[in-house]
Amino acid sequence: MSTAPTVYDVAERSGVSIATVSRVYRNPDSVRAQTRERVLASARELGYVPSGNARGLASRSTGVLGLCFPDYSDPDAESEAETGAGDEADDDAAMLYSDQIIRGMERAARRHGYALLIAASLKGGPESQLAKVAGRVDGFAVLARTVPTEDLDVISRRQPVVMLAGPRESDDLDHLDHIETANTDGQRELTRHLIEDHGLRRLAYIGAEESPDVAARFRGHAEACRAAGVPVSDAPDLRVAMMTQAEGARATDELLDRPGPRPEALLFANDQMAVGALHTLERRGVRVPDDIAVTGFDGIALSRLVRPTLTTVRQPMRRMGEEAVELLVRRLTGQQGKEPVSMMLPVSPTRRESCGCT
Numbered sequence: 001m002s003t004a005p006t007v008y009d010v011a012e013r014s015g016v017s018i019a020t021v022s023r024v025y026r027n028p029d030s031v032r033a034q035t036r037e038r039v040l041a042s043a044r045e046l047g048y049v050p051s052g053n054a055r056g057l058a059s060r061s062t063g064v065l066g067l068c069f070p071d072y073s074d075p076d077a078e079s080e081a082e083t084g085a086g087d088e089a090d091d092d093a094a095m096l097y098s099d100q101i102i103r104g105m106e107r108a109a110r111r112h113g114y115a116l117l118i119a120a121s122l123k124g125g126p127e128s129q130l131a132k133v134a135g136r137v138d139g140f141a142v143l144a145r146t147v148p149t150e151d152l153d154v155i156s157r158r159q160p161v162v163m164l165a166g167p168r169e170s171d172d173l174d175h176l177d178h179i180e181t182a183n184t185d186g187q188r189e190l191t192r193h194l195i196e197d198h199g200l201r202r203l204a205y206i207g208a209e210e211s212p213d214v215a216a217r218f219r220g221h222a223e224a225c226r227a228a229g230v231p232v233s234d235a236p237d238l239r240v241a242m243m244t245q246a247e248g249a250r251a252t253d254e255l256l257d258r259p260g261p262r263p264e265a266l267l268f269a270n271d272q273m274a275v276g277a278l279h280t281l282e283r284r285g286v287r288v289p290d291d292i293a294v295t296g297f298d299g300i301a302l303s304r305l306v307r308p309t310l311t312t313v314r315q316p317m318r319r320m321g322e323e324a325v326e327l328l329v330r331r332l333t334g335q336q337g338k339e340p341v342s343m344m345l346p347v348s349p350t351r352r353e354s355c356g357c358t
Contacts (some may be wrong), residue, residue: 005043005046005048006048006135007021007022007044007048007135008135010039010042010043010046010048012135013046013176013336014035014038014039014042015037015038015047016038016039016153017148017150018151018155019148019150019151019154020035020039020231021039021043021108021286022154024036024039024040028066045193047252051176062136062137062138063113063114063115063138064114064115064116064117064136064137064138065105065109065114065115065116065117065118065138065139065140065141065325065328066116066117066118066136066137066139066140066141066242067101067102067105067116067119067140067141067142067321067324068118068119068140068141068142068143068146068147069098069101069119069120069143069164070348077277079259089218093110093184097270097298097300097317098143099141100300100317100321101141101164101317101318101320101324102116102118102319102321103318103321104317104318104319104320104321104322104323104324104325105141105321105322105324105325106321107318107321108321108322108325109325110324112329114138114325114329117136117137117140125133128202137159138159138160138328139142139159139160139161139162139328139331139332140159140162140326140328141161141162141163141164141165142161142162142163142164142323142324142325143163143165144163144165144166144180144212144213145166145210145211145212146166149173152172152173156173156176157173158250160177160327160328160331160332161176161177162176162177162178162179162324162327162328162341163176163177163178163179164178164179164180164320164324165179165180165212165213165320166180166211166212166213166216170287174340175340176340177327177331177340177341177342177343178340178341178342178343179315179320179323179324179327179343179345180343180344180345181315181320181344181345181346181347182307182344182345182346182347183213183216183217183220183297183347184216184217184219184220184223185220185346185347186217186220186278186297186313186315186347186348186349187216187217187218187219187220187221187224187267187297187313188220188221188223188224189220189224189313189349190267190295190297190313190349191203191220191221191225191267191310192224192225192227192228193349193351193355194265194267194293194295194355195224195225195228195230196228198265198293198355198356200264200265200266200293201230201231201264202261202262202263202264203221203225203230203232203263203264203267204237204238204255204265204266204267205218205221205232205236205237205238205261205267205269206236206237206238206239206240206248206255206266206267206268206269206273207236207238207239207240207243207268207269208239208240208241208242208243208269209240210239210240211243211269213269214243214269215234217269217297218235218236218269221267222234236269237255237263238251238254238255240273243268243269243270243272243273243277243278244272244273244276245272245273245276246276247273247276248268248272248273248275248277248280249273249274249276249277249279249280250276251273251277252266252276252277252280252281253280253284256286257281262274262291262292263292264292264293265292265293265294265295265355266292266293266294266295267295268294268295268296268297269297270296270297270298271296271297271298271299271300271302271310271312272296272298272300272302273296273302274294274295274296274303274310274312274354275296275302275303275306277294277308278293278294278306278308278354281294288308288354288356289308289353289354289356293311293355293356294310294311294354294355295310295311295312295352295354295355296310296311296312296313297312297315298312298313298314298315298317299312299313299314299315299348299350303350303352304352307353308352308353308354309352309353309354310352310353310354311349311350311352311353311354311355311357312349312350312352312353313346313347313348313349313350314347314349314350315347316343316345316346316347319345320345323343323345325335327341
């Protein structure tokens with residue numbers, strides 16, 4: 001038996017946010033006439049009838065949990081895993097940050113009898129992603145900054161939502177459960193290791209634009225530098241658009257070509273960029289770690305397969321996925337109190353060959 005269309009279906013069909021659909025029915029004058037007509041036309045085509053009884057997920061159970069995140073897959077990482085790992089290659093080799101979260105959620109969801117629905121695409125925008133997931137699940141997890149705050153606020157009034165990674169972006173989301181990792185602590189310890197144990201002082205930090213995780217990591221890096229009297233700027237030495245191997249390679253070329261003394265260490269905000277840097281340094285005849293040390297962050301499986309092996313900070317991403325499901329299930333079964341849960345998972349610096357450790 002087919003289910004009645006929901007506000008999520010209307011949002012997806014119209015190409016607008018859930019909040020916009022809600023405003024069309026609650027306060028139509030606040031929406032532009034052209035947009036309002038498009039939403040109403042989509043509603044008519046779908047046979048959607050607004051209801052004050054929390055139509056959609058609040059009135060039924062789907063047996064499905066969702067995960068919504070931007071697709072930042074890196075083809076270079078997948079190629080490296082397939083061709084560069086030899087006999088050591090396995091299914092984990094190309095697994096990136098979000099892949100590990102998915103595995104953790106899948107494992108915990110099966111344990112509780114739920115299926116997992118994933119929306120991971122840059123096409124169609126964040127509103128489209130949210131519409132694809134929210135109307136078909138009992139609750140969902142979303143990576144920070146994936147969807148607009150107003151949409152999260154609307155949907156979280158109807159079903160449980162867990163935010164993953166990064167700090168909460170707005171006071172409007174204080175009511176959401178939240179799981180993050182100790183980014184600042186992990187990077188602080190790693191930078192301190194380079195300074196105190198290897199005597200490195202010319203450090204270059206490479207991160208992404210507008211990333212709350214990168215901001216937290218850079219904060220730890222800067223704290224370690226200032227505590228040791230090492231010069232550090234107020235922002236990463238270089239910012240990239242996306243944290244991929246290709247961007248890491250490009251950033252490395254740019255830093256090597258800058259005038260003045262060469263950095264003694266390149267600290268990347270994730271492992272993918274660091275792996276790209278290793279390839280560029282090898283191509284240019286720069287020895288790692290003899291000439292330049294390289295570090296990453298995340299602890300993806302590829303970090304232990306490259307040569308030299310990559311010094312990094314391991315994040316418990318599978319555990320983050322599992323904890324997200326546990327929180328959602330407790331919310332759905334009424335076992336969690338009304339107060340929002342805020343969870344900080346520990347990280348573990350892993351010292352390997354790329355910084356001079358063995």
